[in-house]
Amino acid sequence: MHEAERPGTKGTEDAGAEAVAPFEIRRPLQQTEPFVFNSPHSGRIYPESFLNMSRLDRMAIRRSEDHYVDELFADVVQMGAPLLAAQFPRAWLDVNREPYELDPRMFDGPLPPFANIGSMRVAGGLGTIPRLVAENMDIYRGRLSVEEGLSRIERVYRPYHANLRRLIAQTHVRFGKAFLIDCHSMPANVRVAGGNRRPDIIIGDRYGASAAHDVSRAAVSFLSGLGYHVVRNKPYAGGFITEHYGRPGRGLHALQIEINRGLYVDEASLVKTRGFELLKADLAAFVGEMMAYVRDGMSDDRLAAE
Template identity: 55%
Template structure:
């Protein structure tokens, strides 16, 4: 964790880019930010350690080799507990604020109901973040100064990629708690127990079927247990940017944290280096897929 007075002394996100983009892929790590403004921590009822439970620790490092392979990587510095760009811009819980939220806010989404809107109410197993209600202006400021610029940059990266290569592929990179169990989905892809990875494609709507199954097969061939869409099919980013009929493909990948991090101390495990090597090979193989994989249109309606 790094403490900052605000995001005027450090950029809230950055694009790590090769000197020249060589492949039609863009990688995105929206939840691995670990810069926590002091004022935000002062508003919170949680300890600096507990508030990190929603953080995708080190995911940007796991996928950092995308850049030498020839693809840009967009990485957040702001934490998910502070602002979640994998939500609609105004998924807001009116009970969190001193003033009424804008009329265009989505206050009835399932994510808001679960405490995980654009401005999250909780982390972990339902732990409230804030001591009291927030001024609405603070939420709107985070949306205007961080959320909207982040999505402008991500959208531009994808548009530029499609213009250069004829299509663009977004890989949205996340981690998941190790306690997630597949008991309710036994038999899916032969998976029972806890998967190592989950590939999400919005149930076939956000990318070509061939891309999803290629990603699954590559990881399975490395010996990993891989699930498909359940329980994570992709969030707002995958849904919003995945338009395969317009040559924009979006795939979400969730990594089981137990593979590389101690979930109590949040320190990297010795296995971290080996997982990085495997993911580097995975990215190399995925980005080397032939063009026809991306020219196929999904069977599911867009």
Template identity: 55%
Template sequence: MAAHWGGSVRSDYWDQPAFETIRPRRLVAPLVFNSPHSGRVYPERFLAMTRLDHLSIRQSEDAWVDELFGRAPHLGAPMLRAHFPRAYLDVNREPWELDPTMFVEPLSDRFNTTSPRVAAGLGTLARVVAENKPIYKDRLTLDDARMRIEGIYHPYHAALQKLLSEAIATFGVALLIDCHSMPRIMRSNDKAAPDIVLGDRYGTTCAPALIDLAETVFTGAGLRVARNRPYAGGFATRSYGRPQHGVHALQIEISRHLYMSEVTLAKNDGFEAIRALIDRLIFALIGLDLVSLVGGNAPPVEKLAAE
């Protein structure tokens, strides 16, 4: 989907899709897969604004996660994936979580300028990439932020909402799998670091049986699994995961060292094994009778994401 908006700054994605929905030929289960951070299409205008080289700017990507989960549409479940990079726009934030130091104009009270994510430089428009490297040479204009948020962020969430609404309409229930990767967690104590972190906001965004199943698939492959620490689920998991409305959401974080080089971002020898494991997870989720498990015939899903 190309990005269009009516402001004074032309969309950086006027000539190419900012994101895409990949649909199965036949919808077989109420699953929706979302890969918001694996985009790797960097607009020339954006690259001209950054002080970083092309490899450094990519350090915040969830590189190749869309490919790890890429068989979901072939197996009967839709996937929404970003083409825009996370360093350019983070749709796993509130829409207006902005750092006032990044902009020429002052930011009014309507913007969330004080969140912990903004303080860390990781708002809707990030100030830094990994290792706290500043992204931009100069300050941005608010028109640039509006172009990205009104022209890409809101349409992205509208597309995600549509997929969840379709699942609810068809099956009476929906399960959002929010797909991510994480830097390898290094611990100085004796406790083994997790390979996988499953986030359900401490039991509030999906039925226990769903996170239990995911944990069983990963531990069955010999991987170490943690729940909610250090990643409990971001904006999408928190906003869409409303079990009381029939929408369940589970965030999955995969340690990057399992399938790629964290330095060069090249796939390593483990990539195919992890992709096969993800296929196994998708098969297991599709095989669940979710309607019986979590209850179907929920009321039509309301617009859950914040505007």
């Protein structure tokens, strides 16, 4: 059994429409494990007002979604850990960025001086308010108002991170340690530089900066044992969330997991394939192994050592 909270304000609804919570927290009735799961890019509620601003059709604009990742990890709640899941789409707002990574070319007026307009992610069109979806397709027909962009950050980005921060802090206080698993998917054609084989799963730990090496090595080992081709940090080492919340010296460990969409979804139609249920079961097995490893097989001294 579990319960779902839908905190926040009217984050992604259109005026006059029924309010839609921008994200939800799926909690077990009792948290029994020092884990927090986060799915920041699987949101698939697209406001009509946003679609009307876009030059893309309803299918093309979904190319940046981490399709159904919240469903792939749904079993973690029954296993004793909370799951924070976005309902707003990544194309509308990306919470795996700094709060103000903004592209001045997208807006009809000057941005505030504290905006980070020079990051590599902004240059690539993938800032906090993205300019592009996958395959370098422009999202918007015209410029956005500065007020619109800042409003999304204040109404949705900040409450999202406030809730994620609270979940991690509560877990850390209760168990003396906390493990954040930041859950994502990647296009099926992703390859590791220097190799021809496409990875099934990539574990990112910011090259050891966001989690103890033993934790990320265990994740790679467990997933490999389930038959998946797993690599570490390349080409995805972890984004803002992993970097921002991972503090292994304080017992706060953050891993990013990227799952090849070819394992479970048809990328053209976005329909789940027969591989979905098998992958979901394997991910539950992986989570169970990680929980047992932290609970029984790894000392606090080793967790804090790196």
